[in-house]
Amino acid sequence: MTFPPARMITAAGLFLFLGALAIPLSAADGHKHDGHDHGHGVSEKKISAALNKLSPKDRELARAQRFCPMMPRTRLGSDGTPQKVLIDGKPVFVCCEDCVPEAKEDGRRTLSAVRKLTRAAATLAKLPPDQRADAETQKFCAVNTNSLLGSMGTPVRMTLKGQTVLLCCRGCVKKAQSRPDATLARVARLRKEAEHGDHHHGDHDHD
Ligand SMILES: [Zn+2]
Ligand SMILES: [Zn+2]
Incomplete structure (x- = not known):
């Protein structure tokens, strides 16, 4: 008994097709720290303890920055005492030693990411507590999931x-409404990520 050859070709073709799909998907997953845990279920107490090891001036800067520019999903202090890096004479904080060379590699990009983080933290700090909590548990726009809430003004x-x-801005409203199920699925994923402290490199190029 023999297999119909046409069917074998189809099966092989499907495998190749799936293989080709799988490679770009996993590559798009982005860089992650594999060697250590960036703090699943990080507590505010642990963060405060880590930040308290900084000088008062540095602590203030790290609090204003709030997140790592290389790992925008990672809170400063969730992976031990943040590392201070000077870029063009400006102090910048990253979550861990692994992020130091990356921060230095493209200093301009790092400084721009830090400005966005600081601006977003300041914007969210002005919201009423319940709205601020919503923004902190979602953290990124439900349409443009690399766009930090607060980095483009008060979240919508x-x-x-x-x-x-x-949403990060009014420009994202129509897209959110046109595919409500996809939008809600992204919100669920973002909340889960924020809760578990997952982090990837995000491209913060929304403007
Ligand atoms: Zn790090
Ligand atoms: Zn937007």
């Missing part, structure tokens, strides 16, 4: 199927 709030959804 909307309701989709009874759920609160936050």
Whole structure:
């Protein structure tokens, strides 16, 4: 008994097709720190203890920056005492030693990421506590998931199927409404990431 050859070709073709799909998908997953844990379920107490090891001036800067520019999903202090890096004479904080060479590699990009982080933290700090908590648990725009909430001004709030959804700007409203299920799925993923302290390199190129 023999297999119909046409069927074998189809099966082989499907395998090749799936293989070709799998490679770019995993490559797009981005850089992660594999060697250490960036703090799953990081507590505010642990963060405060790590930041307290900095000088008062540095602590203030790290608090204003709040997140690592190389790992924008990682809170400074969640991976031990943040590392200070000077770029063009400006002090910048990164989450861990692994991020130091990366921060220096493209100093301009790092400084621009730090400005966005600082601006976003300041914007969110002005929100009423419940709205601030919503923004901190979602952290990124439900349409442009690399766009930090608060980096483009006060986040835009909307309701989709009874759920609160936050967007980085008005420009994202139509896209969020046109595919409500996809938008809500992204919100769920973002909340889970924020909760577990997952982090990837994000391209913060929304403007
Ligand atoms: Zn790091
Ligand atoms: Zn937007």
